[in-house]
Amino acid sequence: MQETTISISILGAGAWGESLASLAAANGHGVKIWSRRGSETLASVVEDAEIIVSAISMKGVREVATQIQPLTLPPATIFVTATKGLEPDTINTPSQIWQSIFPDNPIVVLSGPNLSQEIQQSLPAATAVASRVVTAAETVQLAFSSPRFRVYTNPDPIGVELGGTLKNVIAIASGVCDGLQLGTNAKAALVTRGLTEMVRIGNFWGAKTETFYGLSGLGDLLATCNSPLSRNYQVGYQLASGKTLTATLANLPGTAEGVNTCQVLVQLAKQQNIVIPITEQVHRLLQGEVTPRQALDELMLRDIKPEYH
Template identity: 35%
Template sequence: MKLNVCVLGGGSWGTTVASLISRNTATTLWARDQATVDEINRNHSNEKYLPGAKLQQRLTATTDLEGLVAKSDVVVMGIPSQSFRGVLEVVKKNIRPWVPVVSLTKGLELSTGKRMTEIINEILPGHPAGVLTGPNLAREVMAGYAAASVIAMEDPVIVKELQKIFHAGLFRVYTNNDVIGCELGGVFKNIIAIAAGMGDGQGAGENTRSAIIARGLAEMTRLGVAMGGKARTFAGLAGVGDLVATCTSEQSRNRHVGFYLGQGKTVQEISADMHMVAEGVKSAPAVLALAEAHNVEVPIMYEVLQVIQGESTALRAYRELLRADIGHEADIG
């Protein structure tokens, strides 16, 4: 049975996922900007976010959120974390019963510290909630490079059906039932990527970057397990896979922010030149609050937050990390 899928959000990843899904089933993308919608419908492109990329001709777009949701069998949320709840409130008024909702967003709601699937469950109880996550750089996926992702949902039957919608060509999609771990991996890695970028911006070298990735993964796993995730999830695509891609790629928004923090710019100066949100900047305060609530030490993420909030510099942050006590690798962050 062919399903009608709507993807909400016209940024780089939302547009990419919409184009992928349209290979398999009828797909419509919602964007606020009429010019973006017109460009997708007329030119099959989204030059602002995916310059040079050609979208599937079967993909259509609209600014009519209410009408689109009302006729959709699956809702995919590619909305930034701090706008996620507001859009979902509109979805609530128009969505049909039991329609699955899948998040693409790798962030936490700052005011509540909630994951996106928690917000879905709060606003849309009874609707299966899931997350698509992994080491997925939008431009590479659009260029046709092989990539792998994970779709996580508690219901094993529904997740297998959704897998068929997202799996397309060289974009391989695996299933997982650890929604918490998969979702948190996508949140935490953004902050570690800022740390890696800060080192790159200071010319710290590849040894330093490798150490940040490895010790950052230890922090992610400790906090993720304390919050209910499974350790093995952080050793997979949603954890170390996504972490490596985000920490090393020049296409990574979070690494980009870190790089220029390392060169002495402020978050405000860096953000002014960016089209898209770096979720690590938005989520860092909520993540540190959760770490404190669960009594988990996350020294790398702590230093990143200090720099983001202007209470430290990238140079000072690295000095603080080097001064930290060392012990057994399995015990220390």
């Protein structure tokens, strides 16, 4: 129980939003949740909020942020983004969208190996909160920290955010790997080389390499690549089992952000000459250009080279 009660508004009543709401409520904070299907208006939910947490899917971020913009919010209100994805048209991250619409408010990114179902079962977990405003990150850290949810601060918001976003594509590949029953050696190689791709893309954006070896990078990557609870992992697994992408997505509880992220990354990589072979094969698989087995063969038959260059 925290000594100071904070008023927290959670935007999005999906599994992730509900998990964050329960963590804050367990610490004795005043929590309101907004959902598109709920009876409360967005204005009434965010009114007087000291922390506004966005846990909505990527496609709704700009729309919701724009709806909040005309409301009178104090400059001290902290926006926390817990969305993992990239905006297709602008290639903006969620925090970049929030910051562009609320230039005077502190923005905090919350991301880590946080499978919602496990958090709802009160299993132990850890996460990272990152911001250019150190005091804002520390406020969010205090609000959500508990004996079952350990929160670390981090000074690299773009790195923390990209870790959670980029690993979703590798999780699709990981699901394919398990669906084809390729074994532990193949999976370890895939995840390790996937992390290399994440670092390459992150460095282009100005993220720090070491951030990708922390909770929001490697931590989230390991959790998502090894759990059937991950929607992105399930996409890959089902494709490897012979199901179509349309049928797989129709049966998923929620959004697999990696599908859209993959498309955006391939577009970016072409423009900037970033080498991301795993992501490219996942993209070809999602587009129906190759089978899971053909995608694997393409990766294994690439030119041999040094590990680091």
